[in-house]
Amino acid sequence: MRSLRLTYLFQSTKGLVLLAIGLVTFVTFFYGMLSGPMAEFGFSEIFIKATGMQLIPAEREGRIVILYHAIANAIVAINVYFITGSVPMRDYFRSMINGIITVGYITVMVFGLLFAYFGHSFIYHGIYLFGLSLVFFAGVLLAVALWPWKKEVHVKDPAYSHTKSGLDLERVAFFVMAVAMLGSATFGAVTGSFWGNGHETFLAEDLIREPEKTALQLSIIGHLHIMLTLVGISVALVIGRWFDFKGALHKIAMPFMIFGTIIITIGAWSVVLTEYAHYIIYAGSVLVLLAGLILVIFAWRKLIRTGLEEKGIEKGSFGDSIRALLRDPLRFGSTWQMVFMNFNVSFIGIFVAVKLDEIFRIWPLRDERVILTGHWHVLAGIIATIMILYYADLAGLKGRARKVFGWTVIIFSDIAFMSATIFEMKRLFVSEAEQQPIVNWTMILIDIGIAIVLITLAILLIWRLADFFKKDGRWSEELADEGLDKPPPPPPPLTAPLYPNDTEQEVQS
Numbered sequence: 001m002r003s004l005r006l007t008y009l010f011q012s013t014k015g016l017v018l019l020a021i022g023l024v025t026f027v028t029f030f031y032g033m034l035s036g037p038m039a040e041f042g043f044s045e046i047f048i049k050a051t052g053m054q055l056i057p058a059e060r061e062g063r064i065v066i067l068y069h070a071i072a073n074a075i076v077a078i079n080v081y082f083i084t085g086s087v088p089m090r091d092y093f094r095s096m097i098n099g100i101i102t103v104g105y106i107t108v109m110v111f112g113l114l115f116a117y118f119g120h121s122f123i124y125h126g127i128y129l130f131g132l133s134l135v136f137f138a139g140v141l142l143a144v145a146l147w148p149w150k151k152e153v154h155v156k157d158p159a160y161s162h163t164k165s166g167l168d169l170e171r172v173a174f175f176v177m178a179v180a181m182l183g184s185a186t187f188g189a190v191t192g193s194f195w196g197n198g199h200e201t202f203l204a205e206d207l208i209r210e211p212e213k214t215a216l217q218l219s220i221i222g223h224l225h226i227m228l229t230l231v232g233i234s235v236a237l238v239i240g241r242w243f244d245f246k247g248a249l250h251k252i253a254m255p256f257m258i259f260g261t262i263i264i265t266i267g268a269w270s271v272v273l274t275e276y277a278h279y280i281i282y283a284g285s286v287l288v289l290l291a292g293l294i295l296v297i298f299a300w301r302k303l304i305r306t307g308l309e310e311k312g313i314e315k316g317s318f319g320d321s322i323r324a325l326l327r328d329p330l331r332f333g334s335t336w337q338m339v340f341m342n343f344n345v346s347f348i349g350i351f352v353a354v355k356l357d358e359i360f361r362i363w364p365l366r367d368e369r370v371i372l373t374g375h376w377h378v379l380a381g382i383i384a385t386i387m388i389l390y391y392a393d394l395a396g397l398k399g400r401a402r403k404v405f406g407w408t409v410i411i412f413s414d415i416a417f418m419s420a421t422i423f424e425m426k427r428l429f430v431s432e433a434e435q436q437p438i439v440n441w442t443m444i445l446i447d448i449g450i451a452i453v454l455i456t457l458a459i460l461l462i463w464r465l466a467d468f469f470k471k472d473g474r475w476s477e478e479l480a481d482e483g484l485d486k487p488p489p490p491p492p493p494l495t496a497p498l499y500p501n502d503t504e505q506e507v508q509s
Contacts, residue, residue, distance in 0.1 A: 005468065008479045013085035015475070016098055017391055018464055020078045023109060024071055025461060028454070031067060031113075037447055053117045062201040066116040066128070072227070073105040073135050076181075078387060079231060080142060082238045087174060088153060093145035101138035107131030132189075139182050146175040159246040161254040169254035170245075174237055176258050180265040181230045187269060188223035191216045205372045209365060218272045225281075226268035228376065229288075232383050233261055235390075236292050239334050242390060243299045253294040260287030278353060289346060292338050299335045300325055329406025330397070334389045340414055341382045344421050349375055359428075367427050374424040378417045381450075385413045388457060395464055396474060408456045416449025 008015040032038065033047040034055075048055060055063070080101050084094045108131035115124035154166030161169040191199055199216040204224055207213055213221075237257070245253070263284030271277040307324025308316045316324065326332055352360055352371060360368050392405055423442040426435055467473040 004476065004479060007484050008468075008475050010102060011095070011098070011484055012479055012482050013081050013098075014394055014478050016081045016102060017078055017394065018461070018468075019102075020074050020081070020105070021388075021391060021457075022461055022465070023106070024074045024078075025454070025457060027067075027071060027074075027109065027113070031117075054119050055117070061203050061206075063116045064203065065201060066112045069132070070109040070112045072231075073108045073132070075231060075384070075387075076135065077101045077105040078391075079234045079238070080138065082387075082390070083142065083174065083234065084145075086238060086241045087146065087171065089145040093141060097138050097141045097145060100134055100141065104131045104134030104136075104138060107134065136182065136185055136189075139178060139185070143175060143178040143182060146171060146178055148172045148175050157246075159250075161246075161251040169258065170237070170240070170250070173254055173257045173261065174234075176261050177230055177233050177237065180261055181227065181234075184223060184226040184230060184265065184268065187219055188227070191219040191223070205369045208368060208372060209361070215272050222268040222271035222277075224376070225271075226265055228380060228383075229264055229268070230261070232379070233257070233288060235383055235386050236288075236295060236338065239299075239386065239390065240295050242334070242393075243295070243302060243331070245295060245298055247298070249294045249298045253291040253298075256287045256291040256294070260284045260289075260291060264288060282350070282353075285346070289342065296335045296338055299331070303328065303331060329403055329410060330389045330393045333406050333410040334386050336410065337382050337386050337389075337413075340417070341379065344414075344417050345375060345379045345382065348421060348425070363427055364432075371424045374420050378420050381413065381417060385409055385453070388453075392460060395460065396478075397460070405456060405460060409453055412449040412452040412456075414449075416446045416453070419443075419445035419449065 009019055010016065034044050038044045038047070047053075081098060084097055108128055111124045111131065112128040115121060115128055148168055148171040151166075153168060153171060155162035155168045156166065163169070194216055195201070199214070202217065202220075204221050207217060207221070240250075240253075261284070264281055265284075267277050267280030267282075267284055270280060304316075304321045304324045307327050308314075308320060311320075311324070313320055352375075360371065388409055389406060392402070392409075397405055419442040423439065423446070426438050426442075430438055464475075468475050
């Protein structure tokens with residue numbers, strides 16, 4: 001039975017996602033003890049002494065960079081599990097990709113954080129780099145597995161977006177995203193190879209008013225922008241498969257997503273070459289945002305239609321349609337967060353870029369820095385909530401618990417993110433001398449909202465972990481559903497022919 005549990009945890013899609021989310025939650029909680037609010041209450045100093053951390057102030061930026069990479073690699077791994085679990089591919093590719101990226105992100109997380117926070121053993125740093133290499137190699141295998149020009153994966157159903165030859169454009173979008181992420185990871189890795197030899201650690205928001213930036217610094221700025229964007233694109237594509245995105249809207253959205261991904265990636269890479277790179281990024285962003293909007297329209301129409309059909313209503317009123325749309329907070333929330341992201345991140349970012357010299361460069365540096373830091377974190381947080389809602393469905397949450405979980409995540413995360421946006425932009429409508437009341441209540445709402453979301457996620461994880469230790473829990477059914485409950489066939493004997501059609505003489509020769 002123990003071996004079946006390990007099989008579930010390290011081979012099944014649901015087990016792999018559970019493990020990764022659990023580790024990310026632990027790291028977030030553990031290193032969250034060093035955050036500003038914890039420091040204000042005096043907890044951080046006690047925690048540092050109790051754990052034996054070695055935190056030299058001059059190395060703060062380096063620690064943050066490794067912490068971000070430890071979490072980001074786990075998030076990328078979760079997205080890979082979502083893709084290998086929902087996109088058709090050969091079993092041996094699925095097994096290799098999942099296995100390699102699992103070892104990779106855990107290695108990055110363990111040894112990277114040991115190096116950054118518990119003394120600088122460069123053996124740990126070397127193993128950390130090895131883990132990053134494994135994650136990259138898993139990405140290469142994923143791109144090979146997603147190769148869309150094989151006839152066996154061509155589309156035969158006319159409802160899905162495809163070319164005349166049957167080329168699956170949704171699969172092309174996944175493939176383009178994977179290749180773009182590999183190139184963008186290399187974009188950052190090249191800079192990493194120059195650390196201490198022409199490049200020093202920095203946080204991107206610290207350079208915003210530097211008139212001259214080196215090519216290596218610009219590479220990092222482009223790297224962090226494009227990687228987060230590509231994670232968001234991969235999540236949107238996974239949500240599209242969850243809703244069985246198809247029909248006329250699917251045929252419009254997929255070309256937008258493909259060309260938008262390519263253009264955004266080129267724009268991010270060209271940050272090193274031209275100061276007009278943001279115009280290229282904006283052009284690609286418009287296409288990707290249009291694809292996301294089309295997905296939302298399809299998803300909401302489907303939720304309303306299926307909701308009315310469940311109640312036997314042929315043509316419902318406006319109120320009936322709203323109730324049908326909101327009846328499942330997990331499915332509604334995953335697409336609502338995409339809409340909320342536009343108002344809370346995308347439109348704000350475009351406004352700041354357009355009015356940068358006219359308004360924001362006149363502000364004190366700290367206020368502009370707050371906008372950039374909040375902008376990236378809110379975008380990452382919204383993407384994370386979409387992944388949480390999708391996993392809650394994957395984990396089998398049903399009934400009242402499904403509704404309570406979904407609406408709690410949606411409402412309190414949006415309260416936190418909206419408060420963060422108000423905090424970022426407060427100088428537009430309040431002077432520095434009168435800002436304290438707004439600072440106070442936005443900080444309180446941010447802390448409460450994020451804390452409640454994390455507590456809700458912790459309850460979900462505790463429920464799944466408690467089930468994991470039951471003899472015949474839900475995990476055993478999920479293992480059977482994926483066909484992993486039976487032991488694999490024994491390997492062939494060493495004397496067996498390498499190829500079945502070969503004769504013994506040919507094998508010996």
